[in-house]
Amino acid sequence: MDTAKLELAVQRYREAEEALEAAHADVRAEAVAALREAPGQEGEAEIARITGWTPELVLGLLNGQV
Secondary structure (H helix, E strand, O other), X not given: OOOHHHHHHHHHHHHHHXXXXXXXXXXXXXXXXXHHHOOOHHHHHHHXXXXXXXXXXXXXXXXXXX
């Protein structure tokens, strides 16, 4: 059995997962920074619009729930 292609696919998958997790952490950090710069409903709405997150999720960022 030749498993080289499977091993390569698994490696690529793991690398993609790591990149996605890092990108998500970056988005969260930038969203929190933006919320601190523009607190209030207008800032929250803009972050929700850009990220596609719900307003509740955006508010959860400040509470460390996301």
